[in-house]
Amino acid sequence: MSVKIDLNLCTGCAGQEEAFCIKYCPGDLLAIDKETGKPYIRSERDCWDCMVCVKACPFEAIETRLPYQLASYKASLKPKVYKEKIVWKLNDINGREEIYELQTGG
Ligand code: SF4
Ligand code: SF4
Numbered sequence: 036m037s038v039k040i041d042l043n044l045c046t047g048c049a050g051q052e053e054a055f056c057i058k059y060c061p062g063d064l065l066a067i068d069k070e071t072g073k074p075y076i077r078s079e080r081d082c083w084d085c086m087v088c089v090k091a092c093p094f095e096a097i098e099t100r101l102p103y104q105l106a107s108y109k110a111s112l113k114p115k116v117y118k119e120k121i122v123w124k125l126n127d128i129n130g131r132e133e134i135y136e137l138q139t140g141g
Contacts, residue, residue: 039097039100041098045094
């Protein structure tokens with residue numbers, strides 16, 4: 036299981052000293068592709084799906100693909116972090132979407 040980066044949504048964190056996803060990945064697994072200026076994952080098998088990069092991206096360009104044992108291919112789970120809550124968006128393979136909100140207190 037690993038993350039998927041949508042290069043159309045990703046801005047490469049232009050203007051930042053370091054891209055947020057790269058800065059916060061605890062495994063140092065993300066790096067910038069010198070040709071595109073956008074990130075890629077160096078080793079998918081080393082990613083443990085902590086979702087730190089998913090939460091850190093301000094443009095919702097990274098998502099976690101659920102393994103087929105849990106949900107068929109293309110199902111995804113995406114968190115969006117707000118000051119006082121995290122909103123989790125679950126999409127299944129039939130296009131159904133479920134949203135869960137967790138209050139974090141801010
Ligand atoms: S999910 Fe966690 S370990 Fe995997 S690339 Fe993102 S921040 Fe790194
Ligand atoms: S944090 Fe998001 S926008 Fe910034 S480089 Fe990473 S994927 Fe792209």
